[in-house]
Amino acid sequence: MAEDFHHALKFKxxxxxxxxxxxxxxxxxxxxxxxxxxxxxxxxxxxxGRCYQACPVNAIYIEQxxxxxxxxxxxxxxxxxxxFTAQFEEKIKEKTILSALYHLGFxxxxxVEKSVDFIKEEMQxxxxxxxxxxxxxxxxxPAIVRLIQVKFPVLVQNLYLLKPPxxxxxxxxxxxxxxxxxxxxxxxxxxxxxxxxxKIAAIKSPATEEESYVTGVINMNYLYNKVMRVIKQGxxxxxxxxxxxxxxxxxxxxxxxxxxGEVNLLKNGRNLAIDGIHxxxxxxxxxxxEDIQDIGYLELRACDESCAGGILCANNRFLxxxxxxxxxxxxxxxxxxxDNDLLNYVDHLNEHKRVLGEVxxxxxxxxxxxxxxAMQKMRxxxxxxxxxxxxxxxxxxxxxxxxxSEAVVNGQAEIEQCVFVQRALEHSEKLSFLxxxxxNIKIWGAKKNDPAIAKNLNL
Numbered sequence: 417m418a419e420d421f422h423h424a425l426k427f428k429x430x431x432x433x434x435x436x437x438x439x440x441x442x443x444x445x446x447x448x449x450x451x452x453x454x455x456x457x458x459x460x461x462x463x464x465g466r467c468y469q470a471c472p473v474n475a476i477y478i479e480q481x482x483x484x485x486x487x488x489x490x491x492x493x494x495x496x497x498x499x500f501t502a503q504f505e506e507k508i509k510e511k512t513i514l515s516a517l518y519h520l521g522f523x524x525x526x527x528v529e530k531s532v533d534f535i536k537e538e539m540q541x542x543x544x545x546x547x548x549x550x551x552x553x554x555x556x557x558p559a560i561v562r563l564i565q566v567k568f569p570v571l572v573q574n575l576y577l578l579k580p581p582x583x584x585x586x587x588x589x590x591x592x593x594x595x596x597x598x599x600x601x602x603x604x605x606x607x608x609x610x611x612x613x614x615k616i617a618a619i620k621s622p623a624t625e626e627e628s629y630v631t632g633v634i635n636m637n638y639l640y641n642k643v644m645r646v647i648k649q650g651x652x653x654x655x656x657x658x659x660x661x662x663x664x665x666x667x668x669x670x671x672x673x674x675x676x677g678e679v680n681l682l683k684n685g686r687n688l689a690i691d692g693i694h695x696x697x698x699x700x701x702x703x704x705x706e707d708i709q710d711i712g713y714l715e716l717r718a719c720d721e722s723c724a725g726g727i728l729c730a731n732n733r734f735l736x737x738x739x740x741x742x743x744x745x746x747x748x749x750x751x752x753x754x755d756n757d758l759l760n761y762v763d764h765l766n767e768h769k770r771v772l773g774e775v776x777x778x779x780x781x782x783x784x785x786x787x788x789x790a791m792q793k794m795r796x797x798x799x800x801x802x803x804x805x806x807x808x809x810x811x812x813x814x815x816x817x818x819x820x821s822e823a824v825v826n827g828q829a830e831i832e833q834c835v836f837v838q839r840a841l842e843h844s845e846k847l848s849f850l851x852x853x854x855x856n857i858k859i860w861g862a863k864k865n866d867p868a869i870a871k872n873l874n875l
Contacts, residue, residue, distance in 0.1 A: 421562070422620035424463055424478050424613040429453050431475035434860060438467035438476065439815050443693050444567055444780060448823065449813035452861025460780045462562035463617040464693045464718045465727035478613050478728065481632040483642075486521060489605025489631065493589055494522040495582070496609050498529050498670055499723050502739040503640050503730045508647065511654060516643045519652040524589075528608075529669040530758045531584035533751055534765055536668060536681040538578060543682055543712050549574045551687075551703075551711035554678055556580045558618030559718035560696060561775060568700045569777030576713075577775070581672065582608060582615070584765055586629035588758045605631040609639055611726025614718060640730035666751040670744045673723040674737055678715040685712035691725075693718040783826060797825040805836045813859040833859055 434452035446460035447467060454467075468476045486492045494517055501510050517525050546552055553574045555561050564571050579587075586606050593599045608630045610616055619628045646652050671677045679687040688711055690696050696716045702708050719725040724740065725733035752759070783797075784790040797818075804817035812833040814820040823829035831837055832847060832855045841847035 421458055421461065421463075422617050423456070423458060423461055424480065424616035424620075425456075425461065425465065425468060426477055426479050427454055427456070428475045428477060431473050433473055433475070434863075435472060436810055436813075437470040437472060439810055439813070441466045441470040442815060443563065443697050445815045445819045446780075448815070448819070448829075449810075449859055451858065452863060457780075459778060460566055462559045462566065462693075462718075463612075463614040464559040464563070465613045466693060468613065468727050478616065478635060480616060480635045480638070481607075483634060483638065485632050486605065486607055486634075490603040491593070491599050492522050492605045492607060493593070494525045494609065494634075495586060495589070495606055495630065496525055496527050497611060497636075497673060497723060498527050498665060498743075499611065499673055499729070499736055499740055500609055500636060500640070502724070502736045502743065503636070504644075504739075506739060506742070512647060512652075513643060515652045515654050516646040518655055519646050520642060522607075524593075526585060526589055527665060527669075528581050528585050529665055529672050531581045531588065531765070532669040532672045532681075533666055533759060534584065534762060535578060535581065539576075539678070539681055539713075540683060542576065542578070543685055543687075546712070551714045552576045553714045554716060555775075556678065556715070557614065557717045557719075557722075559612070559614035559693060560716045561618075562614070563693065563697065563718070564700070565775065565778045566780040567697065568704055569779040570704060571700065572775050572777045574714075575775050583629060585758070587765065588761050590629060591761055591764050592757070607632045607634055609634045609636050611636045611723045611729050612719060613727060636726065636728045637730045638728075664747050664751070667744045667747050667749055669751070670740060670747055674740060675717060675722045676715070677722065679713060682713055686710055687713040687715070689715040689717075691717040691722050692720045783822070793825045797821045800824055800831065804834055807836075809835070811835045811859075830855060 432453050434449065436449055436454075438454050439447045439449060443464060443466065444460045444462055446457045446462075447454045448457075449455070468478065501513055504513060514525055543552060551574060553564065553571065553576060555575050555577065561575065564575065586608070589606055590601060590604060593604055594601050606629060608615070608619065610633050616633045619630050619633050622628055668677075668681055671680060675691045676689040679689045690699050696718065699708070717723070719727070719733075721733040721737050724736040729736060782790065783793040798821075801818050801821035804821060806817050808816040812820045812829070812835070814823060814829065817834075820829055820834060824831050832841065832852070838847060838852045838855065842849065842852060
């Protein structure tokens, strides 16, 4: 299968100690170990960032756009998730944060959730009228969309194809600046501040055929540190952007990026919110097996506490969520068009509200393009797996016995990589000690084995 996904997560092999923490935590078995280092299967990876969090030596990093690209645009605009301000202590006011952002060179700052007031009625209408596939599954979290594509492809038909607030707000910004300010569209640069790696990957290669409206992506943790430096050094001048930040967001808009933010917009039916990618994966397995029924809408988020727990957030997810909820208490229940001029562009947004292309399944279990060959391989992998110990010790370099059996069938691994099989073959004198060492060194590298033996084996 060709690699079409862009991936923001990268490995620094010079720092890697081959601990295999990343292998064990991956929800799609996208990582295995060879020569003491992790190897990524790009068509399984969903950029959830669990490996990034699990690595004890920071050998996994996020590939992001250079901040200097902001200054290559004549009219750079910042598209900011509302949880960015919740990264800061309450003594640092929103106006101070905004002023520091202008000091960095942005012409305007728009909060992503401006478009939530537009989509909530559409969501309710869709749930009420849905007589097709149930449950409807949110596409807000790109890591979850990719998880469904590769691990639960039969559920792709359940994905709700309304554009998320990020895309709708970016669309509104382009329309606003070109029509009201007469700024050429080629001069406008929209830079999104991301709390996670999955949104970087989704912007670089969307799950559908449509191109992103976003020019570049900025690491939230990186921008937080830049803003804090500006504030501490006192380099900024207090200012206010009456167009984009003087009005407040509604309670539902601020709540949208937290767990329950979508289902709380829906007034009736059985609707569930689940966060944490392993929790989501477990739930989808039950849903796929039809163990769970009668759910109208599923809000699924890869990170604990949703976007407040994104791997690129600068502060504790629980404190971030608490600050966000305090801001909600100060906000009105509803916002009208006077306070949110995005609502004046409803007709334009309606023209573009659904994605142009369908989300395609990309099953990670597909073993061959030829159906007959694929079925033979699946049967063979099942037989091998049945004869493995099922302890999922990961000494073979793979996450589980099932993953090893699939790799063996695809010619990517040897059955002798299982230490239990090694011992059985050694006991029956079908495998020599040196051959067993050769297999182990191939997996874990010479450093984790006796260097003298590795030298004698010319490995």
